[in-house]
Amino acid sequence: MTREQLAISRFRALMDAAVDAIILIDCRGLILDCNHAGERMFGYSIDQIRGRNISMLMPEPFHQEHDGYLKRYLETREARIIGIGREVVARRADGVNFPIDLAVGEVLEAGEVIGFAGFIRDLTAAHRMAAALRAREAELQESRDRLMHAGRLGTLGEMAAGIAHEMNQPLTAIANYARASARLLQQTPPALEMLADTLGKIATQAERAGEVIQGLRGFMRGQSLPKQTLDLSQLLRDFEPLLGIESRGENLQVEVKSPDTPAWVKGDPVQLQQVILNLVRNSVDAMAEGGGHLIAIRLERHGREWWRLEVEDQGPGLDPAIAQELFHPFVTSKPQGVGLGLSICNTIIEDHGGGLSCTMSQPGQTIFQVVLPALRSETLHG
Amino acid sequence: MANGLVYVIDDDAAVRDSLGMLLRSVGLDVHCHGNADDFLAADHDWHPACVLLDVRMPGMSGMQLSRVLRERGKSWPIIFITGHGDVPMAVEAMRDGAFDFIQKPFREDDLIGRIQEAIEQDAQDMSVQARQEDVSRRLQSLTERERQILDQLLEGCANKVIAINLGISQRTVELHRLRVMQKMQARSLAQLVRMVTMSHT
Numbered sequence: 001m002t003r004e005q006l007a008i009s010r011f012r013a014l015m016d017a018a019v020d021a022i023i024l025i026d027c028r029g030l031i032l033d034c035n036h037a038g039e040r041m042f043g044y045s046i047d048q049i050r051g052r053n054i055s056m057l058m059p060e061p062f063h064q065e066h067d068g069y070l071k072r073y074l075e076t077r078e079a080r081i082i083g084i085g086r087e088v089v090a091r092r093a094d095g096v097n098f099p100i101d102l103a104v105g106e107v108l109e110a111g112e113v114i115g116f117a118g119f120i121r122d123l124t125a126a127h128r129m130a131a132a133l134r135a136r137e138a139e140l141q142e143s144r145d146r147l148m149h150a151g152r153l154g155t156l157g158e159m160a161a162g163i164a165h166e167m168n169q170p171l172t173a174i175a176n177y178a179r180a181s182a183r184l185l186q187q188t189p190p191a192l193e194m195l196a197d198t199l200g201k202i203a204t205q206a207e208r209a210g211e212v213i214q215g216l217r218g219f220m221r222g223q224s225l226p227k228q229t230l231d232l233s234q235l236l237r238d239f240e241p242l243l244g245i246e247s248r249g250e251n252l253q254v255e256v257k258s259p260d261t262p263a264w265v266k267g268d269p270v271q272l273q274q275v276i277l278n279l280v281r282n283s284v285d286a287m288a289e290g291g292g293h294l295i296a297i298r299l300e301r302h303g304r305e306w307w308r309l310e311v312e313d314q315g316p317g318l319d320p321a322i323a324q325e326l327f328h329p330f331v332t333s334k335p336q337g338v339g340l341g342l343s344i345c346n347t348i349i350e351d352h353g354g355g356l357s358c359t360m361s362q363p364g365q366t367i368f369q370v371v372l373p374a375l376r377s378e379t380l381h382g
Numbered sequence: 383m384a385n386g387l388v389y390v391i392d393d394d395a396a397v398r399d400s401l402g403m404l405l406r407s408v409g410l411d412v413h414c415h416g417n418a419d420d421f422l423a424a425d426h427d428w429h430p431a432c433v434l435l436d437v438r439m440p441g442m443s444g445m446q447l448s449r450v451l452r453e454r455g456k457s458w459p460i461i462f463i464t465g466h467g468d469v470p471m472a473v474e475a476m477r478d479g480a481f482d483f484i485q486k487p488f489r490e491d492d493l494i495g496r497i498q499e500a501i502e503q504d505a506q507d508m509s510v511q512a513r514q515e516d517v518s519r520r521l522q523s524l525t526e527r528e529r530q531i532l533d534q535l536l537e538g539c540a541n542k543v544i545a546i547n548l549g550i551s552q553r554t555v556e557l558h559r560l561r562v563m564q565k566m567q568a569r570s571l572a573q574l575v576r577m578v579t580m581s582h583t
Contacts (some may be wrong), residue, residue, distance in 0.1 A: 359403030
């Protein structure tokens with residue numbers, strides 16, 4: 001075997017052992033050679049494509065434009081693919097398009113480009129896997145949303161008596177005002193000025209009932225919202241009426257202390273409200289077993305990087321055995337509890353890049369702490 | 383109907399204000415207070431009146447307030463206003479001697495009807511009390527001897543027995559007995575017994 005024959009034999013072995021398709025073209029784009037993998041990938045035999053333009057293996061618009069690409073490269077040497085590699089679309093013999101990863105190298109003779117070598121990897125399987133992965137992720141997100149939603153509805157269900165009370169107050173006032181108004185009209189002369197005043201009061205009470213409903217509606221919504229830039233102190237202020245519902249009935253007081261300046265974080269307002277409501281509800285339940293009357297909610301800066309939200313109660317405190325596993329699912333200290341509340345809260349807070357913890361600084365005082373990453377003002381304005 | 387007073391104690395400003403307006407519109411006088419302490423501090427003492435009380439209030443609850451009122455000898459009939467699901471509390475209130483409890487949301491006629499009955503009851507209680515005070519004033523006007531005779535009469539003793547018990551003549555007993563009947567303004571022995579027995583209850 002001559003040296004030349006040996007080189008050709010080695011070359012064929014390299015070509016045909018490759019898993020990726022390898023196609024050689026000249027500088028006009030005409031196909032010179034193709035390995036076995038290439039034949040399998042595109043569904044042509046080498047004899048069917050040798051001498052034909054490489055653009056036959058491309059769908060539009062590349063099919064039309066490929067000659068132009070080659071010409072421009074040879075003139076300007078500005079590489080778009082050569083030496084870089086990129087993901088493009090190719091076309092099989094049966095007309096089906098498929099995604100490929102394409103890398104191209106130059107064939108040189110005495111410094112002159114006389115052709116190109118293309119290495120092609122079929123990405124169909126990889127794409128299928130990525131799509132499947134995305135679908136699984138979406139499914140996972142959906143079941144998580146459902147769980148959160150169920151958690152919210154469960155919380156609201158437990159709050160039903162309080163909500164009924166909170167609606168009853170304005171409705172009672174409206175009924176009373178309306179009855180009194182009817183009598184004001186029957187007087188001679190009718191007490192019109194007082195009547196006008198009373199109608200205003202009726203409207204105010206109707207709006208008050210509306211606010212309760214409004215707060216609930218946002219909260220009951222099935223899907224969580226995408227994370228957005230939000231002001232935690234504003235969130236707390238808006239949410240205060242709903243927090244009050246629980247405490248009023250049980251002769252407890254909820255005290256909210258938040259800074260006057262905005263506390264910017266990135267988060268889902270509905271989910272964060274769910275966490276706060278859950279913590280307050282836990283406090284209310286704990287204090288029903290005895291203790292003081294005050295639930296304190298504090299929002300403070302915690303170092304440069306964090307906001308810290310604390311919910312402190314004056315209940316009997318937690319059993320240390322339970323405190324250890326508090327955030328695990330199905331662990332509960334409540335006789336009727338399922339033990340999902342804090343586990344959901346924990347998931348939500350971790351998903352926000354924060355942390356949830358519990359401390360008992362002294363007997364009869366349990367503090368739940370939520371820390372969330374603070375958004376810096378540069379992030380907000382830029 | 384007029385001349386009745388309703389004390390309204392409710393922590394919800396709108397409920398309180400609207401109740402006041404409603405009750406005034408049917409001719410009742412109304413005093414409103416936002417919590418139990420304010421009401422107690424005002425130290426009201428008007429009759430006939432009744433107290434309309436929210437069961438659930440921050441600070442002293444309606445139940446606690448009703449007990450404090452009893453301790454202080456305030457005898458107004460108390461009507462509790464209860465919210466949804468407060469039945470056990472309502473039962474407790476009734477056991478504690480509440481006049482009634484009304485559940486929110488209530489019908490106006492029910493509320494006003496019960497309030498008028500409560501005020502009437504208070505007026506009656508007052509006249510009973512006035513009578514009792516009258517009787518005890520009359521009792522105090524009796525001399526020691528007359529008082530002894532009265533006690534024996536209440537025990538059902540005949541004149542003859544009283545005379546022997548007290549060591550005086552039957553004629554003297556008859557004279558004292560006549561004075562007792564006059565001073566007590568009793569027309570018969572039966573009336574006298576009833577009057578005195580009631581004043582002790």
